[in-house]
Amino acid sequence: MSIVKFNVLTVPEGAGAVLEERFAKRAGLVEGQPGFEEFQLLRPVEGTDRYLVYTRWKDEESFQNWLQSREFQQGHAQAAADSGQAGHGHGHGGPAATDSELWGFEVVQHVIAER
Numbered sequence: 001m002s003i004v005k006f007n008v009l010t011v012p013e014g015a016g017a018v019l020e021e022r023f024a025k026r027a028g029l030v031e032g033q034p035g036f037e038e039f040q041l042l043r044p045v046e047g048t049d050r051y052l053v054y055t056r057w058k059d060e061e062s063f064q065n066w067l068q069s070r071e072f073q074q075g076h077a078q079a080a081a082d083s084g085q086a087g088h089g090h091g092h093g094g095p096a097a098t099d100s101e102l103w104g105f106e107v108v109q110h111v112i113a114e115r
């Protein structure tokens with residue numbers, strides 16, 4: 001079964017539009033990575049004010065390989081430029097995100113609608 005990794009972003013009030021704008025201009029490299037299955041950028045509506053970046057991968061190794069890749073670095077070039085660090089691990093994302101946290105899951109069931 002696949003694994004799911006969430007990047008959980010703290011975004012100051014009013015900066016959501018900036019974050020979404022950055023994702024609108026994202027590198028578009030993750031979709032070509034081995035083992036990548038899908039991603040969604042999720043805007044908070046109730047229960048939290050943090051944005052979630054949902055990603056699903058074939059296995060842990062595929063995710064780790066992407067984290068180490070040039071494509072990850074390039075995919076975080078704007079965030080890294082703002083914070084003065086390559087957007088790895090913990091941290092800072094300049095004006096858009098002030099903090100981030102990684103959540104990891106194993107998929108136990110995955111159900112999609114009957115067509």
Ligand code: HEM
Pocket residue numbers: 005006007019022023025026027028029030031039053055071075076077078079080087088089090091092093096097099100102
């Ligand atoms: C320090 C931590 C992180 C911050 C602040 C951050 C923030 C951002 C931002 C602002 C973008 C839009 C592009 C840009 O502005 O450079 C982006 C792209 C992206 N982020 Fe992160 N991110 C972080 C780590 C992660 C992690 C750990 C994951 C996966 C769980 C992830 C998943 C993605 C994906 C899938 C994209 C689109 C990349 C592409 O199009 O190739 N991010 N991130």
